Amino acid sequence: MTQKGLKLFFDDFIKKNAIFTDKKVLQSQYIPESIVHRDEQIRQVANILAPALRVEKPSNLFIYGKTGTGKTLTIKYITNQILESAKENNVDIFTLYINCKLKRIADTEYRLIAQITRQLGKEIPPTGLPTDEVYKIFYSTLEKKKTLLILVLDEIDQLVKKTGDEILYNLTRINEELKESQVTIIGISNDLLFIDHIDPRVKSSLSEEEIIFPPYNALQIQSILKERSDKAFRKDVLEGGVLEKCAAYAAREHGDARRALELIRVAGEIAERSSHEKITIKHLDLAEEKIERDRLSDIILTQPKQFQATLYSIIKIGNEKKGVIFTGEIYELYKSLCDTVGLRPLTQRRVSDIICEMDMLGIINASIISKGRYGRTREISLSVPPQSIPVITNILEEGLDLK
DNA sequence: GTCAATTCACATGAAAGAGACCACGGTCTAGTG
DNA sequence: CTAGACCGTGGTCTCTTTCATGTGAATTGACGA
Numbered sequence: 512m513t514q515k516g517l518k519l520f521f522d523d524f525i526k527k528n529a530i531f532t533d534k535k536v537l538q539s540q541y542i543p544e545s546i547v548h549r550d551e552q553i554r555q556v557a558n559i560l561a562p563a564l565r566v567e568k569p570s571n572l573f574i575y576g577k578t579g580t581g582k583t584l585t586i587k588y589i590t591n592q593i594l595e596s597a598k599e600n601n602v603d604i605f606t607l608y609i610n611c612k613l614k615r616i617a618d619t620e621y622r623l624i625a626q627i628t629r630q631l632g633k634e635i636p637p638t639g640l641p642t643d644e645v646y647k648i649f650y651s652t653l654e655k656k657k658t659l660l661i662l663v664l665d666e667i668d669q670l671v672k673k674t675g676d677e678i679l680y681n682l683t684r685i686n687e688e689l690k691e692s693q694v695t696i697i698g699i700s701n702d703l704l705f706i707d708h709i710d711p712r713v714k715s716s717l718s719e720e721e722i723i724f725p726p727y728n729a730l731q732i733q734s735i736l737k738e739r740s741d742k743a744f745r746k747d748v749l750e751g752g753v754l755e756k757c758a759a760y761a762a763r764e765h766g767d768a769r770r771a772l773e774l775i776r777v778a779g780e781i782a783e784r785s786s787h788e789k790i791t792i793k794h795l796d797l798a799e800e801k802i803e804r805d806r807l808s809d810i811i812l813t814q815p816k817q818f819q820a821t822l823y824s825i826i827k828i829g830n831e832k833k834g835v836i837f838t839g840e841i842y843e844l845y846k847s848l849c850d851t852v853g854l855r856p857l858t859q860r861r862v863s864d865i866i867c868e869m870d871m872l873g874i875i876n877a878s879i880i881s882k883g884r885y886g887r888t889r890e891i892s893l894s895v896p897p898q899s900i901p902v903i904t905n906i907l908e909e910g911l912d913l914k
Numbered sequence: 915g916t917c918a919a920t921t922c923a924c925a926t927g928a929a930a931g932a933g934a935c936c937a938c939g940g941t942c943t944a945g946t947g
Numbered sequence: 948c949t950a951g952a953c954c955g956t957g958g959t960c961t962c963t964t965t966c967a968t969g970t971g972a973a974t975t976g977a978c979g980a
Binding site: 640879888 | 920
């Protein structure tokens with residue numbers, strides 16, 4: 512494209528009838544003015560948190576629900592509202608929202624406490640201090656504030672899975688240590704069985720109240736999509752059936768509204784880029800493919816070489832022989848691959864874990880089977896759509912310098 | 915034929931080590947008046 | 948005399964290894980009918 516051509520391109524871009532009117536409505540951080548299909552949950556949460564406005568400590572609260580069922584959205588919405596009323600009535604409330612899954616921010620005990628303290632306005636070095644020192648600093652800054660802190664810990668199950676439930680025990684004991692301030696904890700978890708796996712003492716004090724967010728059904732997702740897309744898109748850009756199909760996709764995945772919104776947004780982007788005036792079902796299919804592909808290459812690129820080598824081995828074996836693959840085969844190929852690439856091979860123990868991680872990430876399907884006399888192993892198959900395999904192979908070969 | 919013991923090929927768990935990163939306090943060094 | 952460089956100690960964090968233990972059904976082999 513010449514430079515003059517570029518100017519034309521941009522001019523053209525502006526003139527063209529944009530598909531979006533307000534794209535951010537479809538992004539996951541967006542908080543709408545009203546939340547549909549969650550009246551009951553909102554009422555319950557509001558009831559539980561309302562005492563805060565009278566400076567009484569609300570009960571700790573635990574919220575369960577699969578991804579994309581509006582947990583985070585609802586909590587953010589309600590805490591915002593509470594803050595507003597608190598401001599009007601001159602009540603001293605502080606709310607903090609922390610996502611425990613964020614890497615290098617709040618995914619260990621130290622980091623979580625440090626992050627909370629930072630948000631309270633006290634700088635804490637990212638490492639180097641003993642953990643109980645950080646606790647002390649946290650207590651004293653909170654004590655100085657003399658406030659009621661509502662602490663929202665999103666994806667708390669991830670944190671506990673990684674670091675153990677000691678941290679929860681410490682958190683629930685905060686109030687015993689504090690005189691001037693109080694803390695209410697709201698835990699949000701995707702894992703419905705999570706609470707059964709933690710220490711009973713912690714359990715009783717942490718989940719004084721429990722609320723479950725059920726998945727949306729296809730109809731509900733449809734109306735959510737309808738409402739958002741009315742704001743996000745220019746009128747009549749959605750071809751008939753697109754919304755319905757999009758909702759159906761998402762309902763299939765345990766009613767994940769976030770996914771549905773992402774899907775329709777990406778479909779819109781694809782349509783816009785290919786200068787279509789309307790979003791069709793074809794765009795939707797393309798969008799689904801693109802999302803999956805982006806997700807995969809994102810995962811692969813951010814993983815260490817060892818992970819890539821293992822995945823490459825799996826793909827290679829999968830190409831050569833149809834059907835299922837076993838851990839032993841992968842490890843053998845992986846070892847020789849390390850030899851050719853000049854990588855120090857990891858132990859089988861570690862590779863076994865890597866395979867398990869891949870399963871979690873949804874790149875492969877692994878299930879443990881026993882072949883009786885012939886041992887016990889994982890039965891592995893790729894769960895990547897076949898058309899993506901060449902793309903992935905390319906990425907891997909590049910990452911591993913195999914060309 | 916039946917049934918318990920054996921056996922395979924890993925899975926899974928726990929603990930601990932290596933190496934990167936970092937804060938803190940003490941000591942050394944060079945520059946300044 | 949003092950600010951800044953430098954060093955040692957002690958801490959966290961991630962990735963990994965080492966060692967130990969667990970596991971489920973095909974196979975084996977003893978046993979009795």
